[in-house]
Amino acid sequence: MKITTKINLLTTAWMLCILIIINFVVYFLFMQTTVNMEEDMQYQKAGDILKDIDGKQTSNEIEETFRDHLTEHSYIRIMGPNDKMMYQVTNDKVLAHKIKGNFTIKKQAKTHIISTEHGEEQILIVHVPMKNDNQSLEIGERLVGLEARKETLRAIMIMCIILAAVLSLLGGRWLASTIMRPISNMIKTMEEIETSGVPKTIPIENKAKDELQTMAQTFNRMINRILENLTKQSQFVSDASHELKTPLTVIKSYANLLRRHGIENKEIAEEAIQAIHSEATRIQKMTETFLDIANLEKENVLEMIQVNLVTLCQNILKQLKDVYKREITLQYDHDPIIISADELKIKQVIIILLDNAIKYSNGKIQVLIEQTDHHAIIKLKDKGIGIPEDEIDQIFERFYRVDKSRSRETGGSGLGLHIAKSIMKLHKGEIKISSKEGAGTEAVLIFHR
Structure with missing residues (x-):
């Protein structure tokens, strides 16, 4: 797999993960905030009901007050000890049947999930204690609007994720191409060096002070150092050849002299042998010096x-x-x-x-x-x-x-x-x-x- 494809896929996957996490947080906060708002409305309704039924004694009067405050798909109850239902008014018999009454002396709100023919629905139930500690007001309501808003929000989030995936793929492709352009130039230059055997530097077009420019500059410095070392090496070989040429010429000349005159002429033979020995010794010392220079240029020869x-x-x-x-x-x-x-x-x-x-x-x-x-x-x-x-x-x-x-x-x-x-x-x-x-x-x- 090409590195551009990897960058594209990784950036897209990363963006989608971030978006999914953000959407999850948004969804959770939306649900929490909406339910809290519904709870506040129900508490306010409960307060209004308690004010309206204050002083009313007959069942008809109380139930009539409950009907005035009844909203769609809800019920209102007064519960007594041992979960005894004292009053109930509802316009949703299925809801009233599925939710059993509960007596409590604490103000509280909770949600329930019930199954209906349309699927699962969320129910908000609010308990508010009355002046008479032996009674509590219970209000239950289907959160029909919440379910609709949840579906809308989920649809919007899914569309956003799809759109983000498309944009991320396009952006990742552009980003990968931008990042890889200097690297591609470097690869092309390396291939040219491999083919021609001649080191060359990378033309730097991007003036941005980033890591890619630093990498290209480092590569160019390396190439320049290689060129410098090649020049030094060529000069060294040339100089060494020149230095070795003289003693080798002397040795060859005296060897030819011995070959022509033989060793019968003792004076000439001794002169030739002495010269050959002297020049051979010089070559030996020069070779040892060359080895010293080669070892020094390794830069790792010190024993401190x-x-x-x-x-x-x-x-x-x-x-x-x-x-x-x-x-x-x-x-x-x-x-x-x-x-x-x-x-x-x-x-x-x-x-x-x-x-x-x-x-x-x-x-x-x-x-x-x-x-x-x-x-x-x-x-x-x-x-x-x-x-x-x-x-x-x-x-x-x-x-x-x-x-x-x-x-x-x-x-x-x-x-x-x-x-x-x-x-x-x-x-x-x-x-x-x-x-x-x-x-x-x-x-x-x-x-x-």
Whole structure:
């Protein structure tokens, strides 16, 4: 079943349920109000009768008074103890026969249902005590007009329900069509994407700020993100292919050199083997870096723990000092300085920055750790070659290298800072680079606490 049909049927069913409930309440209130009005009229008649018979002693006088107040299809009685009927006047013998008299000393009104040749009829009976506590006045009357009004009201209600059903079906169809139009456009767009394989956005014609527009905008944002990722993926593949092309060309060239000259020329063979090994190692490192980038883009790779930045930096610096034999100092104003982070990822960021400082400087490298009420900060300073001011904004892009020739000599791939920024982004932190060409570089890592 189509969703438009479901909406149509559900709205119609809901409207009919509401209308039936309202009609039931209206019918009940109508009956209650009408009966109450009839009761008030009967009580008023009973009061008038009691006034008229006050002081009259003979039966004829009392019955004559009763006849003056008798209405169509009714009776008037005076009842005594033990339900003894003392007087009765009626113009409806069937009614008088079916309703047995009842003596009561309380003022009350009640209804009865009796069966007649025309069907069931409702009877209103009113009891009013007289001055003489041993007698009560009873008036009974067929509610003929009420039955007629009930039939009319029921007919009107049935017609209203039928009319409401028709209008609800028409309105539900229009409503379903209005609601489904943007969804239909979305389905059409999805089918076009499936057929062509090219993501495209949905044209938004409705300017109303509703959920359907929000859904369409969300879909468009998703498509735009997919297009952006496809562009990045294409660029990444292009850049990676370009980066891999050079070492593969070198390997192939030296392999051809070995094939032509063989391994008899020891000097050439050693040079070729060394070059092939070097370029293969470079490809291996580059591949590992590609995998790191792919994992970071999943955005669910963090294993958060409490990390002491002081201890972490001390361990990293000890390792690098032993390997590179460089002077690297560490300063901090507190110990410990704790953040919630993925320790291995933060270690990777710090190593990337220190590795760049070691490659592009010869002097002392300084590492400073600070903390504020809301942040923990790591600063890394070197006195190296620096970065031109017009290239600072581009250094976080994939494969970007300030000095391409020197980067190749030092083994740089142009991916380190991109990875560092991605890791900091996952940690909701920041990385900032400031530099002056020929005067050195300062990298700042900011962690929100």
